[in-house]
Amino acid sequence: MNRQTRFYALAARYVALLGILLLLSFSALSQTPAKKFSAQEMDEILYHIHTYYVEDLPLSRYNQSNLSSLFDNLDPYSKYLDSEELEAIFSAANGRYTGLGIEVEEQGNYVTIVDTLPNSPAEIAGIERGDKLSLINNIDVTGKTIAEVSALLKAANKNQLQLVVLRGSSAVNIALKRQEIVLESVASKLLKDGTGFLSxxxxxxxxxxxxxxxINYLQLQYGDALKKLVIDLRDNPGGTLNSAVAISDxxxxxxxIVTTKGRFFDANQAYFARQGDILNGAPIVVLINNNSASAAEILAAALKDNKRxxxxxLRSYGKGSVQSLIPIGNGTTALKLTTARYYTPTGTSIEGTGVEPDVYFTKQALSLLDKSAIITGEESIKKNGIEQLASHWPKAFALVQSQ
Structure with a gap:
């Protein structure tokens, strides 16, 4: 077996089409690898980019001395993964991840907490939405990027972390450890009149x-088939393509459901729904916002374009590309490479534009609809003013049924 054939066989064996799962942020981390590559690794990297990358790039001028500029010219989602990064992706795709359990974004000079994962070290330690990271183990992180902050957190391994966060006008000291977290990807609540809420x-x-x-559990609770369903995809950063396709189906x-288009043969795929609707046609409302991305956008667009x-x-994030994991060397490292772009059932690419909602809600109105409040119970819904917003749902469901 020659080297080119061996590379293709490895890729065929290991390539997994994944919508990238960003648990820290939608911001792309630095693509430029720090390591020096062997001649064989260089050959593999150039071969895979030439063969699989979604765009045809001139590669003849790249070598060991200027490889970093090649990675800089790839899209923000393509990068070299070391063994730890590769393991983190596999863990996340399997519903596990080691870390603090925070979702963050850059706001001004601070990396700011957007949310914490349920039962995570961050939630248990008392980290709150809106907290601004100030110090990590006495290192000032003001003005640092998400990539730099992430590197500091990873460097602590599972040792104790001492954080200082800014909360309003106060500085709060928090001690916690990075731990393995089992990701609960779905939560539900039975609301009034046989309406299910699925987060x-x-x-x-x-x-x-x-x-x-x-859904089966909600129907058992109700004692009958659900009359309506709300699917909440707000702040959902995405995940695996196959998962989005299966849930749409x-x-x-x-x-x-979705089509993908790329330069190599297997990147061109069309996914179709099979007969059988778990709700038997009961109307559905899907909630999205600016942070709904990737696989979440596939599901929203599939149900919207099929008038389901x-x-x-609010308009979604706009990540319309598919990444593949392609092993390098002995398979402990890999390229995460954009190999295709996906298109909605109407043939639209949402890259950079997002899914446009049928009905716009203001950011202020959507912020009232707190996920945790709904999942916790009806009293929390009343206290958070959600019933007022939920009063719009009958009209929304009527619109669904009139399509």
Whole structure:
């Protein structure tokens, strides 16, 4: 077997089409690898980019001395993964991840907490949405990027972390450790009049089964088939392509779910719904916002374009590319490479533009609809003013049924 054939065989064996799962942020981390590559690794990297990357790049001028500029010319989602980064992706795709359990974004000079994962070290330690990271183990992180902050957190391994966060006008000291977290990707609540509320937080290999299980559980609670369903995809950063396709198929009897297009043969795929709708046609409303990305956008667009659901909220993030994991060397490192772009059932690419909702809600109105409040119970819903917003749902469901 010659080297080119061996490379292709390895790729065929290991390539996993993944919508990248960003648990820290939608911001792309630095693509430039720090390590020096052997001549064989250089050959593999150049071969894979030439063969699989979504765009045809001139590669003849690249060598060991200027390889970093090649990675800088790839899109923000393509990068070299060391063994730890590769393991983290596999863990996340399997519903596990080692870390603090925070979602962050850059706001001004600070990396700011957007949310914490349920039962995570961050939630247990008392980190709150809106906290601004100030110090990590006495190192000032003001003005640092998410990539720099992430590197400091990873460097602590599972040792104790001492954080100082800015909360309003106060500085709060917090001690915690990075730990393995089992990601609960789906939560549900039975609301009034047979309406189910399904909160999908990410798309991993277990999410399809979790969605089906939660819907069955809601119907058992109600004692009958659900009359309506709200699927909340707000702040969902995405996950695996196969998960998004399978979950879309749960609610569709027919039609295209998504198509992918790339330069190599297997990157060109069309995914279609099979007969069988778990809700038997009951109307669906899908909630999205600016942080709904990747696999979440595939689901929202599939249900919208097939006129199966009304999409409500704000325009989504706009990540319309598919990444593949391609092993390097002995398979302990890899390239995460954009190999295709995906297109909605109407043939639209949402890259950079996002999914446009059928009905816009203001950011202020959407912020009232707190996921944790809904999942916790009806009293929390009343206290957070959610019933007022929920009063719009009958009109939304009526619109679904009129399509």
């Amino acid at each position: 999908v937080n990410s798309f991993n290999h277990h999410t399809y089964h979790d969605v089906a299980r939660q 749960l609610f569709l009897d027919s039609g295209t 659901a009304l999409v409500v909220g």
